[in-house]
Amino acid sequence: MELSWLNWLYEAVATVIAWIHAGYSTFIPSDNGLNWALTIITLTVLMRLLIFPLFLKQMRSSKKMQELAPKVADLRKKYKNDKQRMNQEVMKVYQEGGANPLGGCLPVVAQFPIFISMFTVLQAIANDQDKFGMSQELVDSARSAHIFGAPIPATFFTSSTDILALGADPIITKIILGIFVAVSSATTFLTVRQSVTRSIAQMPDNPMAQQQKILMYISPLFAIFSLNFALGLILYWVTTNLWTLGQQHWFYSRHPMPVIDSKGNVVEPEPKPGVLSRILPGRAAKAKAPVDAPPPEPEQKIIRQQPTRQPRSKRTGTKKS
Template sequence: MDTIASLFSFITWPVSWVIVQFHKLYGAIFGDDTGWAWGLSIVSLVVLIRICLIPLFVKQIKSTRNMQVLQPKMKAIQERYKNDKQRQSEEMMKLYKETGTNPLSSCLPILAQSPFFFALYHVLSSIASGKTIGVIDQPLLDSARQAHIFGAPLAAKFMDSEDKVAALGASLTDVRVITAIMIVLMSASQFFTQRQLMTKNVDLTVKTPYMQQQKMLMYIFPVIFAVMGINFPVGVLVYWLTTNVWTMGQQMYVINQNPTPGSKAQEQYLGRLLKSVSTHGQVRGRTRRNTVKRVVAKGPDRNDIERKFITGLAKLGLAAQEDGTVTKSDAAVLEAEGGAAQKRQQPKRQTKAKRQTHTGAGAAKEAGADETASRTSLTKQDTPRDDKPKSAGRSAASGSSRQAKSGQRKGPQRPKHPSKK
């Protein structure tokens, strides 16, 4: 670790200068040699760095979402050119270029923080060794070595020997308890940040190997930080815990205000937005208007959550506009209220006993109709016949009656040809 930190020694002077400036501020309040003055100086360094990295964080969010959207297309390219790796790489780069996606953008905040992290580690290691570094001269070095955070020296480590810890004016038990608590909090904050990203801010309609990899990293990263944390000085643990808490809060804000389309967070966000519109009758806030504007611009490409939101507005008698506002619409009311009434009502499903009852009643009716027809036919047969010659039509009717009695096809029959009589 010391070798890696020495590679970033060029930035140790700016880092040490920033810490010293914050130390002057907090030293005037809490005292120069207190752990609060030095600890809050490190926390303020983290906040300053993370504020400067907000644009990179925004790019990270956009890149992560674009990667999630492109996963099905990337999988199709891999399957299509699985035997031609060169063509596969070319098609991937072409896809990235067309969509404006940079796979490395998701790692930019971590890469940008790395120089400051290792520079701070180098500064704290020098303080533990009793060496001046950057703008930290001998008086500031002595003050930093006397600073304790809840009984643990700023430059002490979990794996330090008892003699080394005693030289810093502390006990080994206090150092290990404080560092262990910080390591647990650091790993837990890392896990929670990744977990809320996977459970709330991921498009649930996209099922790709990328999602499985993210789930694995959700459990691997906290273990890595826990193993590495035992070799970090207390001051570095303060830095890393602070940056994890900042990331967690930043992630929660993004999830609540700008969720990924198709995710559970988007469903909750649009539900809150619909409730706000129903209460105030308008879209309040520029961020919310931008959200409505994006939903309207998608048109038929909206997902189920966005369609549900538009339907909810219609039920309120409102219609979303292209500028992100909503207006009253009589057509939306008729569509919402009359649409359900105009739907064809499905017949009520009957039980098996009722179906059997209706079937039996129908059979009885048919039997009664056949019996009535039979009686009518017998009545007609009982009437006296006329001796006059019958016409061809009456002969055909008589023939059809006789055929009906014998079980043949009912109805008027075709008269026979004269040659076949």
């Protein structure tokens, strides 16, 4: 899968890996599996932070789709007997409003070159090649690192002889790889399901809705292909999926689906309470109080009328005149 015209990207990824690994090596042995696991996870997080602007663009597009929901609802009523015309008019409204129903694909497309680069760099390490600016010392430390007893560059189909050469047990290695592949498949399915469910609910008459549903159920089959991936690459993919799940949940919980009333107006639902409001409900309620709310009126004291006491003479006890 190595493409010569992407060598600059391979070298960039290999350089970042070397920097991160050197940083962790200051307090973790360089050939330790924890060191390399943290290196791959950190690289994944940095990559996702790099493409975060694309995620913001995706959020803006989703917000515009919510604002255009009343127009889309009118078009669905108007052309309910003509699906083709309805889809054309709906797509026209989205284009004029600057909304992109496929905007959620941007982060996936952006991270694909990084995925290819990781695959190529790990493949070079598995083949014991100091390519793309990597030193032989870095390659040796990666080949010696084990995660739960499985070598970083090993795949499910790596021969037992090669696994033994990497200092690991072939049976344990295949079990660990099988578990990682299952986790990769499950997180891939959950990530796609979360996105497709939201997309279909937002645009039920999307002409690509059926294809999205098919993609959602085919995504677990990705595990079949990941059996050919190195353990380090599968760890990268699992980390990416977990990040995407958390990021999408954070966005969807704060931007619920809009509700359209009988007049066709968009009623913005209240976002779900966050962790702070669940821990400190009193503080959250105080934050929700309107700023310009009038202060409560002070309670009026009830003054009881007491009878006036008449002064009496100390000697006779009679009232003074």
